[in-house]
Amino acid sequence: MSERAIRIGGFSGYLGDRFTGVAEVLAGDPVDVLIGDYLAEITLAALSVRYRRDPAHGYVEHFLDQLRPHLGVLAERGAKVVTNAGGFHPAGLAAALRELIAADGAGLRVAHVAGDDVLGRLLELQRAGHRLEHLDTGRDLAGWAATPMAANAYLGGWGIAEALAAGADVVVCGRVTDASLTAGPAAWWHGWGREDWDELAGAVLAGHVIECGAHATGGNFSGFTRIPGMAVPGFPIAEVAADGSSTITKHARDGGAVTTDTVTAQLVYEIQGPTYLNPDVTTHLDAVALAPDGPDRVRITGATGSPPPPTTKVAVFGGIGYQVVNTAFVTGLDVAAKVELLRTQLARDLPEGITELDVTPLGTPAADPATQWAATVPVRVMATAAEREPLERFDAAARLGSLYLQGLPGFFHDGAARLTSTPRPRIDHWPALLPMSEVPHRVVLADGSEVDVAPPVRTEAAGAQPVHPEPAAPELGEARSAPLGTLAHARSGDKGGNSNVGVWVAEDRAWPWLRDTLSTAALRELLPECAGLDVVRHEFPELRAVHFVLRGLLGTGGSSNLRVDQVGKAVGEYLRAKHVLIPVELLPDGGGNHVAD
Structure with a gap:
């Protein structure tokens, strides 16, 4: 000591x-x-x-x-x-x-x-009455479509x-x-x-x-x-x-x-x-x-x-199929129509067993681009299936490669990177709950002897997170539209299928504005991807921060969702790029600089 x-x-x-x-x-x-x-x-x-x-x-x-x-x-x-x-x-x-x-x-x-490691005990635990319920949905593990391949408390x-x-x-x-x-x-x-x-x-x-x-x-x-x-x-x-x-x-x-x-x-x-x-x-x-x-x-x-x-989380993983991912590029005008044509051509005669074909453009071309690359938009193409065979028949590399003379103008892939048709496993995540009394926590020492670590004697059921009332509409006075990141920092991450994002300001004088500006309704308007999701909002006044949990934004987890930003690491920066009304008195240099850069 x-x-x-x-x-x-x-x-x-x-x-x-x-x-x-x-x-x-x-x-x-x-x-x-x-x-x-x-x-x-x-x-x-x-x-x-x-x-x-x-x-x-x-x-x-x-x-x-x-x-x-x-x-x-x-x-x-x-x-x-x-x-x-x-x-x-x-x-x-x-x-x-x-x-x-x-x-x-x-x-x-x-x-x-x-x-x-409790994988070998999952059936035994379920037979003993442990539901291994999902941390977010409360559903029983027994109803999961995947077959568990790993389970760790x-x-x-x-x-x-x-x-x-x-x-x-x-x-x-x-x-x-x-x-x-x-x-x-x-x-x-x-x-x-x-x-x-x-x-x-x-x-x-x-x-x-x-x-x-x-x-x-x-x-x-x-x-x-x-x-x-x-x-x-x-x-x-x-x-x-x-x-x-x-x-x-x-x-x-x-x-x-x-x-x-x-x-x-x-x-x-x-x-x-x-x-x-x-x-x-x-x-x-x-x-x-x-x-x-x-x-x-x-x-x-x-x-x-x-x-x-009294419970601890158990990370359960199970295979739900396979995926193939490639990136191609489109250039110049009519990008939306070009992506739609690409999607249509790829989906033609789609082999039976392909469960999803996701074609996602990443960005928009610059107006009056200074270089060819400023006019170029990457397009992520992802196909999934429950088994390998449909993806092997789909042959993503050959299908993309067949479109150069019969597809959209300005279409290419990176000549230094090979297209692939090789399926890779898709792994789903089930965050379960299990009483700590069922987890055999022990230490194995250098001489081979073991020390058992007892579960806590005192526990308290985890209650709901604190509820913070939604703010009133901000009183702005003279204000200008500018990126949220002009004043605010942000950091985002993942917990299972949820993304979280914390937003804060460095100065006390900006805190009332941030608190009142970032209501749940405002967050939904700023991030249309959250329109149908359960959004939870909290305030941290000592940190001058507003925090959101975006439930389900990442599907069932980072390892299996189809988002390009699989684990939500860029959600915070996306939010900072959105324009909001900022009081002129808070703007640095009349709004010309981003103080949070």
């Missing part, structure tokens, strides 16, 4: 993040624990396909190569490593790590957290804490919550109890901020033009104090920046509202406040906690 704040540094925010993350963190400012997050929902879907093909390698193999050169440094410094790179086979990654460490002679001890951080307390230097996890990678080490470091709700809530919030790596230091940030060193923004550090409050910072030598806006961007990312559920604690974000604490330092206070819900 230590009274000093624990310094936790991230080195990966997703599978595909910079390979050099471990090296960068170890070359930067000192940290006590390094955490690596690899398992986004859409990543799990892709990894599940690979795991079924080869169950011996259901983990993130390049993590071994990331860690390999640094084993001696980790041992010398006593720094711990916690990661969910174990994917579907944490025991396999732990074993591979032990072999690596033994060959190197570093003497590091490896433990892994197990119990999240979201574990909390107490297994990680137990492993560190038992002397582990590296803790390998599968599907723990992203925030658990931070909350577990913080609980171990400070000696917190299972019912230290406020402290745990603060650590969960700190974990939520740093789990996505450079998201907290300027990455994917709408104000990126004012962030220095954006070519390579550094990884973040969370200093979590004994009372659960935290300070977010970064390695001083690295690019990027930590500001109240970069931290706000991550706070409003991929949440469902002011109540943030976790297997260890329910975190309440209503009173969370941010304050600068020096250069590249932002202090987070105000998070409070209460007992967690």
Whole structure:
């Protein structure tokens, strides 16, 4: 137990993040624990396909190569490593790590957290009366058309804490919550109890901020033009104090920046509202406040906690067929008519068994274009089927390639990229609920002994998110039409089939305008794609933010919907481009510049 704040540094925010993350963190400012997050929902879907093909390698193999050169440094410094790179086979990654460490002679001890994989128990659980109901719709898993191929419960951080307390230097996890990678080490470091709700809530919030790596230091940030060193923004550090409050910072030598806006961007990312559920604690974000604490330092206070819900989420994935995707291009005038002709020609004599043919133009040509490319519109062509065979008969590459002399004028594909007819699996996502008492959370230590992690003794049913009344129409005075992004930042993301988008302003004086401008009705007008969706709106006055959940915008999940922006990462920037009325007194330089750029 230590009274000093624990310094936790991230080195990966997703599978595909910079390979050099471990090296960068170890070359930067000192940290006590390094955490690596690899398992986004859409990543799990892709990894599940690979795991079924080869169950011996259901983990993130390049993590071994990331860690390999640094084993001696980790041992010398006593720094711990916690990661969910174990994917579907944490025991396999732990074993591979032990072999690596033994060959190197570093003497590091490896433990892994197990119990999240419940695929083999789904029928047993259903027969016992567990509905594994859908998190959003409440429907029973038994009614799902897909056959489950992976099912992993979201574990909390107490297994990680137990492993560190038992002397582990590296803790390998599968599907723990992203925030658990931070909350577990913080609980171990400070000696917190299972019912230290406020402290745990603060650590969960700190974990939520740093789990996505450079998201907290300027990455994917709408104000990126004012962030220095954006070519390579550094990884973040969370200093979590004994009372659960935290300070977010970064390695001083690295690019990027930590500001109240970069931290706000991550706070409003991929949440469902002011109540943030976790297997260890329910975190309440209503009173969370941010304050600068020096250069590249932002202090987070105000998070409070209460007992967690009795259930945890289970990510169930199942195959629903196959898809083929290509991109072609149309140019110049009459783009809508050209796309319609392309659609008609592709759909002619469509093989039986093709379930969907989606032809989506991406953008519009410039008026009086300065270059050929300013007159060009990409068109995404996607065909789906329940089986491979109809797509193989469709032969997308040949069908697109047959249209050059008989189709629309100005039609081509990228000559440097081959068209494809090879079907790829489509994986659907079912976010289920399961009592935590049914999840065998346990830790396997370096000597093979196991430690069971009991479910929480105290739980509280997850109630509805707070309801915030719709605002009155804004009193604008003299106003001009300008992009929302002239004043506002935004960040969007995904949770299953839902997209969320948080919008905020940097100055207190603009907050009343934003709050009153972004009503649910206004949001629907700005984003016509949401016209038939259930839209949930919340306010975060301390953050000067309005937050929306766009239920169903992503279909049933990022891994299976037909949107080009599969996981809604660009929804926020799309919203910022929409024009709204802005009071002249708030406009910078009379409306000539975008202050949020």
